[in-house]
Amino acid sequence: MSDTDETQLEARLADQTEFEPPESFVEQANVTDPDIYEEFEENWPDCWERAADLLDWETDHDEVLVDDDEPFYEWFVGGELNASENCVDRHLEDRGDELAIQWEGELGETRSYTYEELHREVNECAAALRDLGVGEDDIVTMYMPMVPELPIAMLACARIGAPHSVVFAGFSADALATRMNAADSEYLVTCDGYYRRGDGLDHISKANEGLEGVDHETTTVVVDRLGDDLDHELGDDQLDYDDLVADYEGESVEPVVRDAEDMLFLMYTSGTTGKPKGVKHTTGGYLSYAAWTSHSVLDVKPDDTYWCSADIGWITGHSYIVYGPLALGTTTVMYEGTPDYPDKDRMWEIVENYEVDQLYTAPTAIRAFMKWGEEYPEQHDLSSLRLLGTVGEPINPKAWKWYYKHIGNESCPIVDTWWQTETGGMMITTLPGIATMKPGSAGPPLPGIDAQVVDESGEEVAPGEAGYVTVNKPWPGMLRTLYRNDDRFINEYWEAYSDEEADEWVYFPEDGAKIDDDGYITILGRVDDVINVSGHRLGTMEIESAVVDVEGVAEAAAVGGDHDMKGEAVYTYVILEDGYEESEEMRQSIVEGVEDGIGPIARPEQVIFTPELPKTRSGKIMRRLLEDIANDDDLGNTSTLRNPDIVDDIQEKVRSD
Numbered sequence: 001m002s003d004t005d006e007t008q009l010e011a012r013l014a015d016q017t018e019f020e021p022p023e024s025f026v027e028q029a030n031v032t033d034p035d036i037y038e039e040f041e042e043n044w045p046d047c048w049e050r051a052a053d054l055l056d057w058e059t060d061h062d063e064v065l066v067d068d069d070e071p072f073y074e075w076f077v078g079g080e081l082n083a084s085e086n087c088v089d090r091h092l093e094d095r096g097d098e099l100a101i102q103w104e105g106e107l108g109e110t111r112s113y114t115y116e117e118l119h120r121e122v123n124e125c126a127a128a129l130r131d132l133g134v135g136e137d138d139i140v141t142m143y144m145p146m147v148p149e150l151p152i153a154m155l156a157c158a159r160i161g162a163p164h165s166v167v168f169a170g171f172s173a174d175a176l177a178t179r180m181n182a183a184d185s186e187y188l189v190t191c192d193g194y195y196r197r198g199d200g201l202d203h204i205s206k207a208n209e210g211l212e213g214v215d216h217e218t219t220t221v222v223v224d225r226l227g228d229d230l231d232h233e234l235g236d237d238q239l240d241y242d243d244l245v246a247d248y249e250g251e252s253v254e255p256v257v258r259d260a261e262d263m264l265f266l267m268y269t270s271g272t273t274g275k276p277k278g279v280k281h282t283t284g285g286y287l288s289y290a291a292w293t294s295h296s297v298l299d300v301k302p303d304d305t306y307w308c309s310a311d312i313g314w315i316t317g318h319s320y321i322v323y324g325p326l327a328l329g330t331t332t333v334m335y336e337g338t339p340d341y342p343d344k345d346r347m348w349e350i351v352e353n354y355e356v357d358q359l360y361t362a363p364t365a366i367r368a369f370m371k372w373g374e375e376y377p378e379q380h381d382l383s384s385l386r387l388l389g390t391v392g393e394p395i396n397p398k399a400w401k402w403y404y405k406h407i408g409n410e411s412c413p414i415v416d417t418w419w420q421t422e423t424g425g426m427m428i429t430t431l432p433g434i435a436t437m438k439p440g441s442a443g444p445p446l447p448g449i450d451a452q453v454v455d456e457s458g459e460e461v462a463p464g465e466a467g468y469v470t471v472n473k474p475w476p477g478m479l480r481t482l483y484r485n486d487d488r489f490i491n492e493y494w495e496a497y498s499d500e501e502a503d504e505w506v507y508f509p510e511d512g513a514k515i516d517d518d519g520y521i522t523i524l525g526r527v528d529d530v531i532n533v534s535g536h537r538l539g540t541m542e543i544e545s546a547v548v549d550v551e552g553v554a555e556a557a558a559v560g561g562d563h564d565m566k567g568e569a570v571y572t573y574v575i576l577e578d579g580y581e582e583s584e585e586m587r588q589s590i591v592e593g594v595e596d597g598i599g600p601i602a603r604p605e606q607v608i609f610t611p612e613l614p615k616t617r618s619g620k621i622m623r624r625l626l627e628d629i630a631n632d633d634d635l636g637n638t639s640t641l642r643n644p645d646i647v648d649d650i651q652e653k654v655r656s657d
């Protein structure tokens with residue numbers, strides 16, 4: 001942004017703390033009646049029929065909610081449906097010739113699928129997978145970049161009742177192996193590679209390396225994305241996707257009837273302790289919730305062209321690129337590459353070309369757009385946009401206002417949506433056709449969501465005071481358990497605030513927050529040992545174990561420090577073994593160790609060598625202190641440490657680096 005422009009924006013928008021939904025938006029919004037909050041409260045849990053009604057059911061449910069065995073809630077019990085039928089088949093009659101997926105590759109090539117074409121692809125893939133031996137409830141892992149075969153394979157799995165487990169393509173070989181082992185997954189769908197900044201990137205070698213770490217037999221299907229740009233040879237248990245599917249041309253597969261509570265997919269996410277958690281989502285509750293929030297918050301209508309710029313490898317892409325939009329029969333845009341290739345206006349070119357109606361992206365991306373300057377969006381006609389959304393991390397008011405003005409032309413509502421992998425869909429955000437927007441604050445809980453901000457003892461805090469988010473009632477999109485680990489499910493999410501004796505179950509998302517007089521919640525960030533880098537969730541323990549695996553490292557601590565663009569960045573403090581010395585090579589091998597162990601997104605911003613880590617008298621590493629050092633914040637009293645002297649030395653190092 002130029003200085004003069006920034007001053008003008010500052011002057012006009014800086015002091016404005018509240019924004020009303022634009023009239024033009026309200027007139028056409030899917031949800032406009034403010035009584036919806038009251039209606040949901042009064043009719044809870046039956047209010048959730050409204051979500052279930054957005055789907056086609058093979059058999060209607062007998063009960064909306066069964067809570068005999070809390071916190072193992074069951075939704076739409078007795079109901080039967082198939083997710084691929086809901087996302088594809090049921091649109092054929094009215095929308096068979098309309099676009100379901102509009103894909104654009106990084107190099108500019110495009111592929112589009114009408115609902116009719118998507119139906120054909122999904123059926124052929126489903127037939128192929130079924131003949132490979134994939135049966136109902138077999139978990140199929142997908143380790144794929146943003147290619148159309150990814151949603152096609154997901155829907156094909158849903159069609160035959162096989163849950164998928166998608167592993168983000170940017171994750172490492174180790175991460176793939178860990179997830180396939182944890183889920184006993186015998187099938188992998190992957191890809192030879194993809195384009196990044198114009199270059200063909202090898203992905204299959206990483207997949208193969210991961211497979212070496214899988215402790216059981218596997219069958220792999222490989223999509224050929226790069227053609228001649230990457231020669232790859234298939235192993236004995238590997239098949240080429242196109243060759244395989246070609247044998248099933250025109251084949252159709254009857255969608256398997258699934259119980260509402262049957263698993264639709266698993267998604268592994270990071271938590272406080274070492275191993276990733278396998279979050280289990282169901283067919284009926286999850287799909288209803290993804291459809292309902294796409295309808296009420298993203299205002300998706302069948303005729304829209306809707307774009308969520310996330311990666312399908314994360315929950316955002318599952319709920320809001322694939323399941324929500326397709327359940328509603330709209331056109332969902334998928335883009336393979338980076339936002340600055342070939343130039344920094346790529347996103348705006350896509351919005352203009354496809355006349356995108358809604359754009360849903362991350363604050364970290366908006367901060368990058370801001371830094372690149374408004375001259376990039378200005379080169380394009382963005383007038384098709386009707387609604388903007390953000391997700392993944394808090395958005396600072398300055399970035400919010402930039403997005404509002406330079407992308408939304410002050411005529412699109414912005415929804416700042418707070419939710420998690422575990423919640424399946426949005427939980428706290430404004431309804432765009434109803435509520436006043438307050439930049440920096442996500443908004444009130446959605447209708448039917450009983451979220452609060454409480455202190456350590458579970459009492460609601462006064463407006464303005466910092467506390468923790470809790471959710472006091474279940475909702476259809478919630479995770480049902482952690483795969484094969486019910487105990488951990490209870491420990492992680494329910495133990496902190498529930499009163500088992502009184503049978504009061506409270507979900508704890510592990511986020512700090514505050515609330516204002518109008519009930520608007522501002523999220524302050526994670527309170528567990530999770531680092532949020534560019535809206536991506538990374539466990540400190542996972543990073544630390546990758547660092548400790550590097551030869552010569554004795555002990556390590558990883559913390560999140562503030563970062564202008566990424567929100568948070570990884571800082572690692574490292575103690576070397578005797579005989580190893582601090583050096584550029586050592587630093588490099590630690591950085592590589594983290595990239596290999598987790599993925600490039602976890603790449604440490606700084607590696608700080610130290611002879612000791614600050615510890616409490618009981619021997620616990622003082623993470624908060626290490627965070628304060630990374631942020632160059634005031635450290636307060638450090639005299640209660642076992643080794644207070646080390647603090648100055650570490651601080652000195654961080655500052656001089």
Ligand code: WT7
Binds near residue numbers: 421422523526
């Ligand atoms: C964590 C969940 C939700 C899909 C993407 C991330 C943070 C998410 C917001 C927001 C402030 C947010 C929270 C949450 N977060 N959305 N609008 N404002 N913080 O899913 O990887 O499961 O991470 O992301 O800290 O707990 P996830």
